[in-house]
Amino acid sequence: MKPMVLMVGADKGGVGKTTMTRTLLDYLAAKNTLTRAFDAEHPRGTLKRFFPEITEVVDITTAADQMKMLDTLSTSEVKVSVIDIRAGLLSRTLRAFKEVGFFDLVDAGEFNFGLFHVVGPSVSSLDEISEVLPYVKGRHYFVVKNHVNDSTFFDWNPGIYKTYFATVKDAAEVNIPKLNELAYEQVELAGIPFSDFVANKAANGRPGDHSLVLRGYVRTWMNQVSEEYDRVGLLDRIYDRAEAA
Amino acid sequence: MSVSSIASTTAPRPPDAAPRSQGVRPAPRTAKPSLAGIVTSVHARTGRTLLARVLAEHFVLSGRRPLIFDTDPVEHRLQSCFPYDTIVVDLHETRDQMTLFDTLAAPSPESRVADVSHQAFRKFFRVMSESGFEAEARPNNIVPVIFYIADRNPDSYEEGRRLRDRFAQSRFVLVENAFVGAAKEVTRANPAYQALSAHEPRLAMPALAPEFAELVENPGLSLSELVRQPLALDETRPAPPDELSFRARATIRAWLIAMFREIHRVTHRAETEIGEAAGSA
Numbered sequence: 001m002k003p004m005v006l007m008v009g010a011d012k013g014g015v016g017k018t019t020m021t022r023t024l025l026d027y028l029a030a031k032n033t034l035t036r037a038f039d040a041e042h043p044r045g046t047l048k049r050f051f052p053e054i055t056e057v058v059d060i061t062t063a064a065d066q067m068k069m070l071d072t073l074s075t076s077e078v079k080v081s082v083i084d085i086r087a088g089l090l091s092r093t094l095r096a097f098k099e100v101g102f103f104d105l106v107d108a109g110e111f112n113f114g115l116f117h118v119v120g121p122s123v124s125s126l127d128e129i130s131e132v133l134p135y136v137k138g139r140h141y142f143v144v145k146n147h148v149n150d151s152t153f154f155d156w157n158p159g160i161y162k163t164y165f166a167t168v169k170d171a172a173e174v175n176i177p178k179l180n181e182l183a184y185e186q187v188e189l190a191g192i193p194f195s196d197f198v199a200n201k202a203a204n205g206r207p208g209d210h211s212l213v214l215r216g217y218v219r220t221w222m223n224q225v226s227e228e229y230d231r232v233g234l235l236d237r238i239y240d241r242a243e244a245a
Numbered sequence: 246m247s248v249s250s251i252a253s254t255t256a257p258r259p260p261d262a263a264p265r266s267q268g269v270r271p272a273p274r275t276a277k278p279s280l281a282g283i284v285t286s287v288h289a290r291t292g293r294t295l296l297a298r299v300l301a302e303h304f305v306l307s308g309r310r311p312l313i314f315d316t317d318p319v320e321h322r323l324q325s326c327f328p329y330d331t332i333v334v335d336l337h338e339t340r341d342q343m344t345l346f347d348t349l350a351a352p353s354p355e356s357r358v359a360d361v362s363h364q365a366f367r368k369f370f371r372v373m374s375e376s377g378f379e380a381e382a383r384p385n386n387i388v389p390v391i392f393y394i395a396d397r398n399p400d401s402y403e404e405g406r407r408l409r410d411r412f413a414q415s416r417f418v419l420v421e422n423a424f425v426g427a428a429k430e431v432t433r434a435n436p437a438y439q440a441l442s443a444h445e446p447r448l449a450m451p452a453l454a455p456e457f458a459e460l461v462e463n464p465g466l467s468l469s470e471l472v473r474q475p476l477a478l479d480e481t482r483p484a485p486p487d488e489l490s491f492r493a494r495a496t497i498r499a500w501l502i503a504m505f506r507e508i509h510r511v512t513h514r515a516e517t518e519i520g521e522a523a524g525s526a
Contacts, residue, residue, distance in 0.1 A: 182339045211343045212350050216376030 001239050002112045003073040004080045005102075009090030010118040011128040016146035017118045018046045020176055021084040023225045024116070025051055026195045028080060030226070031235055035080040038069055040089065047084045049191050060085065060093050070102055073111060080238060090117070090128075094135040106139065112240060114140030116174070138170065140237050146176045148184065172232040177224045183217040186210065194218055278388045278519045279309075280512055281349050283415075285361035285369070286394035287404040292422040292450055293394055294322045295461065297360035299501065300392070301327060302469040303508045304356040311356040314345050316365035323360045325464035336368040346376050352385035370408065379414040388519050389415035390512065392448065396425050399435040406437040409444070416515045419444050423452035446511045451503045457496050460489060468501055 008024065010017045021037070028035045035054060039047035042059040058065035060083075069083065085093050094115075097103060106113045115136050119128065129143065187197045190210070198219045202208040229235075284297040297313075301323075304311040313331040315323040324331035332348075334341035349357050361369045373379075382389055393408055395401045409417040419441055432438050453461065460466070466489075476495060489497070 180339055182343075211347050212378065212381050213339070213343045213346045213372060213376045216372070216378075217339075219377065220375045 001079055002110065003076070004112040004114065004238050005069075005073065006080065006082045006114045006116065006238075007085060007090075007093070008082065008116040008118065009085035009093070009132075010087055010120070011090050011131075012120055013087035015087075015118045015120045016148050016176070017087065018084055019148050020116060020118050020144055020146055021047055021082060022050055022194060023176065023222070024082060024229075025054070026193050026222065027226055027229050027234070028082075029193075030195065033080055033235070033238065034078045035082055036076065036078045038081065038083045040084055040086045040093070042086065050193055060089060060096070066096060066100060070097075070100065091131050094132060098135065103135065112140075112238070114142065114237060116142045116144050118144040118146055136171075141171045142174050142232060143171055144174045144176060147178045148176050149181075150178065174228050174232055176228070177221060179221045180214070180217040183214040183221075186214050187218060194222055198222065276354065276386060278386045278516055279354055279356055280304075280515060281357040281359070281382065281387050281389045282392060282512075283359045283361055283369075283389060284392045284394075285363075285366060286396065287363055287366055287401050288396055288398065289363050291394040291396050291425055293362070294360055296392060296394065296420065296422075296450060297323055297358055298326050299468060299504045300508055301330075301358045302467075302472075302501075303505050303512070304358070305469045306472065306505070307356075309354070309356045311358050312348060314349070314357070314359040316345075316360060316369060317362040322464065336365050336372065342372050342376075346372060346378055349389075350378055350382045350385060350387055352387070357387075366404075370411070374411065379412060383414065388515055390418060390515055391415050392418045392420050394420040394422055394425075394450075395428075395441070396422075397427065397429045397432060399429070399432040399438065402428075402432060402435055402437040402441055406440055409441075416446070416511075417444070418511050419447040420450060421447065422450040424450065424458065446514060448507045448511050450507070451500055453500045454496070457493055457500070460493055461497060468497075472498060472501055472505075 006024065008017055008021045018041070025035060025037060037047060037051055037055040038060075039045045039055050039057045040060040041047065042057055042065075045055070045057040048055040048057050056068075058068060060066065069081065073081065102111070103113070105111050115132065117129065117132060119126075132141075187194055190197060190203060190208070192201065192203050197208070197210055198215050200208045200210050200215060235241075282297070282300050284293055284300060286293045301311050301313050310330065313323060313327050315321045315331050315333045316336055317323075318333055318335040321331075321333045324333050332344060334345045336342055336345070345359065349359065359369075379389060389412070391408060391412060393405045395405050405419060409419075428438060461468070471489075471494065476491070476498065
């Protein structure tokens with residue numbers, strides 16, 4: 001397989017971008033796919049809190065950190081790199097990656113690239129989609145509607161929505177369903193991957209004391225998320241299997 | 246969320262009541278399993294709360310004071326019978342779901358009784374299924390036993406069969422209450438009725454004449470006390486105002502003993518079978 005870069009971005013905060021990245025890392029781990037993660041929420045690092053062992057916090061605006069991510073792609077043992085882009089920096093990061101020639105290498109077949117674009121409920125989010133289109137044409141593009149904290153807030157005009165989508169041939173829509181609020185809150189407080197919460201582990205790896213009911217909610221929800229990733233053929237795309245075409 | 250944090254939902258305990266052990270003590274591996282009796286029916290007026298109450302009294306008489314849950318936040322009739330040992334839960338609230346299922350599955354020696362009303366039926370079993378309750382209860386030495394009361398209607402047997410198949414790791418006890426009456430003809434023709442006709446174990450609730458059934462409905466009447474007391478009370482002692490007649494006392498006692506015998510047969514079998522399975526493993 002080719003080295004794969006999976007970028008997770010949103011043009012504004014509060015759309016659950018890091019939550020989505022966490023589900024992605026859990027999914028890949030469950031599928032025995034070694035992954036490293038870069039947390040571009042420099043210097044705070046929300047993702048690093050949940051996945052300290054595989055996550056590095058980077059400042060994506062600096063050339064040094066861009067090199068840290070891109071120059072190691074071909075040499076790293078770990079073939080999948082997930083980059084959680086800080087809110088508001090998506091277009092800028094894509095532009096920077098283009099300038100350093102990353103997309104030329106993708107076109108040359110050296111690397112594989114996918115973008116998870118977590119969109120908000122407002123129509124301005126649709127404008128974001130048109131902004132990133134030049135970078136994702138012919139690549140793996142996922143529009144993520146994140147309902148994790150609310151199930152009703154998407155009231156887009158389906159007509160406009162379709163028009164946008166018609167222009168992106170290979171776009172796939174990923175829906176992250178709602179998770180029970182208390183369950184979500186408890187995982188946040190524990191600061192651990194969703195999968196560890198379900199397995200009743202504490203942050204130090206010892207047995208946890210998480211509620212049976214809340215673990216059940218998280219497990220059911222993770223299964224639904226996992227079905228979404230299966231449905232869009234994520235693994236086939238990562239391993240470059242024909243089915244994805 | 247552990248058991249120790251849920252005490253606030255119970256009624257305040259009077260100073261003379263015996264203290265309940267606090268928190269969760271892991272049961273030794275060789276210990277007798279603790280039963281979690283889930284008493285339910287899909288329709289109202291099937292004698293569900295009465296069975297839950299007699300089951301709880303059975304545990305009281307066996308010297309294992311039970312943890313009791315009432316899922317009817319409006320009427321909470323079971324709580325009226327055991328005000329100091331009952332936690333009333335509203336299954337629409339996540340926190341109450343946690344209180345209920347986390348306690349039901351917790352490793353501790355107490356028996357548990359949950360009265361699952363017909364309104365709470367779907368929600369209860371959905372959470373039970375989605376939380377993976379059965380898988381968690383067994384390693385904690387907890388044996389879930391579903392006491393399902395069928396009634397005269399065909400759908401009650403259909404629901405019963407579904408429930409039995411859905412929770413294969415729990416004991417499913419089919420309860421038939423003589424007070425409710427025999428199954429209708431259309432019910433007897435139903436495939437679910439026929440499928441359950443050979444089901445074991447089953448429990449028969451004997452009928453109790455209406456005038457005595459009314460007396461039993463008084464939540465202040467302790468059924469375990471009634472069994473413990475002498476049948477004929479000392480005639481020289483002034484009778485309390487709610488004193489039952491000899492006939493009432495004798496009839497209710499006989500009915501109770503028949504109930505206890507049925508419950509003992511079913512629960513004893515569940516305990517020993519689990520014990521043997523654990524011993525041979």
